[in-house]
Amino acid sequence: MAGRKEPVTFELKMGELSAVITKQLGLTPNSGSLLQRAPEPELRDADFAQLLSDGDFLRAARLLAEPDLYVVNRIGGGSMAPEEVRLYRKKSEGEDVAAVAVAPDGTCTLQLYADYRDYLSWWADNFAGKNEETMANYIPPTVSLEQFLIILHAVDCYRRVTFTNMLNYVYANTVYITGAEFARTMAASLKSGDIRWLLPAFTAILPGFARFNINIVPEDVGVLLEHNFFINARRAEDGEDVMVFGEAGRNMGVEFYRSWLLSSGFEINVAGPDGFTAAENIFIAPTALANHFARLLPQEDGKVLVNHQAYTREQLELKLAEIFAKTA
Amino acid sequence: MHTPLSDEERRAILERLPRLDAEYNELARQLADLEESGEDGSGTGPLREQLADIAKEAAGLLRRYTDSLPERPLSRCPFSGQILSLVIDDRGLDGLWWNHHAPKRPPGRLPATFFALDGALKLEEKPEKAPFLCAPGPDVPFVLPRLLQFTQVRAVVSSLKIGPHTAYPIVYYADPMLYGEKRVNDWGTDRYWEEGNLLPGVFGPGEYISLTPDPEEYDFDLKPWIRRGKLLWIAPGDQRLVLHGHATGCPYLDLPGSRRLKYIQNGEVWEDDPEYETMDENDPAFDLEHFRRLVERYEKGEV
Numbered sequence: 001m002a003g004r005k006e007p008v009t010f011e012l013k014m015g016e017l018s019a020v021i022t023k024q025l026g027l028t029p030n031s032g033s034l035l036q037r038a039p040e041p042e043l044r045d046a047d048f049a050q051l052l053s054d055g056d057f058l059r060a061a062r063l064l065a066e067p068d069l070y071v072v073n074r075i076g077g078g079s080m081a082p083e084e085v086r087l088y089r090k091k092s093e094g095e096d097v098a099a100v101a102v103a104p105d106g107t108c109t110l111q112l113y114a115d116y117r118d119y120l121s122w123w124a125d126n127f128a129g130k131n132e133e134t135m136a137n138y139i140p141p142t143v144s145l146e147q148f149l150i151i152l153h154a155v156d157c158y159r160r161v162t163f164t165n166m167l168n169y170v171y172a173n174t175v176y177i178t179g180a181e182f183a184r185t186m187a188a189s190l191k192s193g194d195i196r197w198l199l200p201a202f203t204a205i206l207p208g209f210a211r212f213n214i215n216i217v218p219e220d221v222g223v224l225l226e227h228n229f230f231i232n233a234r235r236a237e238d239g240e241d242v243m244v245f246g247e248a249g250r251n252m253g254v255e256f257y258r259s260w261l262l263s264s265g266f267e268i269n270v271a272g273p274d275g276f277t278a279a280e281n282i283f284i285a286p287t288a289l290a291n292h293f294a295r296l297l298p299q300e301d302g303k304v305l306v307n308h309q310a311y312t313r314e315q316l317e318l319k320l321a322e323i324f325a326k327t328a
Numbered sequence: 329m330h331t332p333l334s335d336e337e338r339r340a341i342l343e344r345l346p347r348l349d350a351e352y353n354e355l356a357r358q359l360a361d362l363e364e365s366g367e368d369g370s371g372t373g374p375l376r377e378q379l380a381d382i383a384k385e386a387a388g389l390l391r392r393y394t395d396s397l398p399e400r401p402l403s404r405c406p407f408s409g410q411i412l413s414l415v416i417d418d419r420g421l422d423g424l425w426w427n428h429h430a431p432k433r434p435p436g437r438l439p440a441t442f443f444a445l446d447g448a449l450k451l452e453e454k455p456e457k458a459p460f461l462c463a464p465g466p467d468v469p470f471v472l473p474r475l476l477q478f479t480q481v482r483a484v485v486s487s488l489k490i491g492p493h494t495a496y497p498i499v500y501y502a503d504p505m506l507y508g509e510k511r512v513n514d515w516g517t518d519r520y521w522e523e524g525n526l527l528p529g530v531f532g533p534g535e536y537i538s539l540t541p542d543p544e545e546y547d548f549d550l551k552p553w554i555r556r557g558k559l560l561w562i563a564p565g566d567q568r569l570v571l572h573g574h575a576t577g578c579p580y581l582d583l584p585g586s587r588r589l590k591y592i593q594n595g596e597v598w599e600d601d602p603e604y605e606t607m608d609e610n611d612p613a614f615d616l617e618h619f620r621r622l623v624e625r626y627e628k629g630e631v
Contacts (some may be wrong), residue, residue, distance in 0.1 A: 017604065088484075123544070134479060134556055134557045134558060135555075135556065135557045136554065136555055136556065136557040136573045136574065136575075137406070137557050137560075137573045138573045138574055139573070140409070140570060140571045140573075141404075141405070141406055141407060141408060141409035141571065142409035142573075225574060226570065227573070227574065228574040228577065229577050246574070246576060247574045247575065247576040248573070248574045305409075307408070307409060310557060312479055314479060315479060315480065318480075318504055319503075322504070
């Protein structure tokens, strides 16, 4: 995305920001605003006169306090600690978007972007994969959320088995795992919240994940066999049934093992008559080969489907722009 | 509304329509002669009535035929997961759906991402006899790299039976949609519908385009395309139309059969031979006699 306009940036403590917006400007944060959960406004002797005369700050403050659309963007996982940026838009204020990130020490960075495209451009430059060539998408365009979680764990398992083999000085041409080990480690992985692994990263980095009901049944594992993540086999030495990594499991496993460093999640929330509702939930895991893009599609029966695509950077940018434009 | 025909009804319609067509053409010729000779309206009246009767009967039979065609789900969009259904004559190549120059095809259900429909067909026994030209493609599935070069285009190959024969629809999808680029003739036909505009300022948007690819455009080596994520496949007989992106176990690789376009008419089958297309008098292999025979056959309407 060429021609990005750099945002105007303001930095102050969260309590100060809350105080300026609620006490000085007299704005009442709505349920979409981060300020609803902000600490009690702190008033100190600092002089906010300069800020209060800055048109950009005043516009950003109004967006932040009274948005009609907000986006939660989490970034992290792999080898990056999680961060969160929230975007705020108010149609009556025009195309401008306010972005807010709060550091652990309470310092709040407030930025005013000319529109959401400029933010997406900044995000893509910093966190999207740069690949220009297409690659195989081993995951069908729609699978159930439960099947998707199982596939993510299969990808993790390749790395896990490879590490285990290395630690045990085992060199194996054929990499495999038992069904029991797969099930045991998946439960442990989900429980761990360890975002160095893809499955827990998905659950932690995707905003709104906790809202979805997950009901994994044994049949869901069938997706791994149907799409060549695993091939059923029997171990020669003891006759035990094992699952050997197939073309899809091996290729995705190697791809993530060697080149996955971080992921991003987006939740777009839109104001309606009954408050804010999530309109989109998106997870993106870039690697050296593809931007793995997962879009959650809630169904009327309460189940959730996942549309996964392996995008080039250009495809990813086009798709995100399309989704944001549609929602906005 | 889908109202199936019995085999006898279908055969009767498919036999009756060409006769009506011939009768119509003969009467139309007579009418033109009469009008040319200066005959006033009173002499042409009965002919006009006959023509109208034939046209009415033919239109009724055609409607009966198209109403009988089933809607078959046969592909799936690799971007949205939506199913693509075609209203297709899968009872044999003698159906008018397969008429190369004048196909009778009711609209199917196409996802918004549909870009182009191509296909291949392997004859498993002698083809059905039909008076029209049928061009169902080569024996084995293929891709057109010209279409797959676009980042947003992917193809899906699947399989279904057309009578006793094995057909391979190859559907191209685009997300976002690609406008203003040449596509390819709809499978088995000499045209495709272009929603956009290939030559802005010359043609308006929405027109039939005829684009038969050169034989060199076909790529039958599918594995590299699967590996690049440009081609996905659906297993033969899979009612769920599950898309596969892995090359392992793909049933469409290295299939036996001819890689040349084939044509069928009146039960006779012949193949596109690129060598005939490039006959050069200075080429030692140039066969003048064969060329003359080919011209004669062409002039008689046999080719």
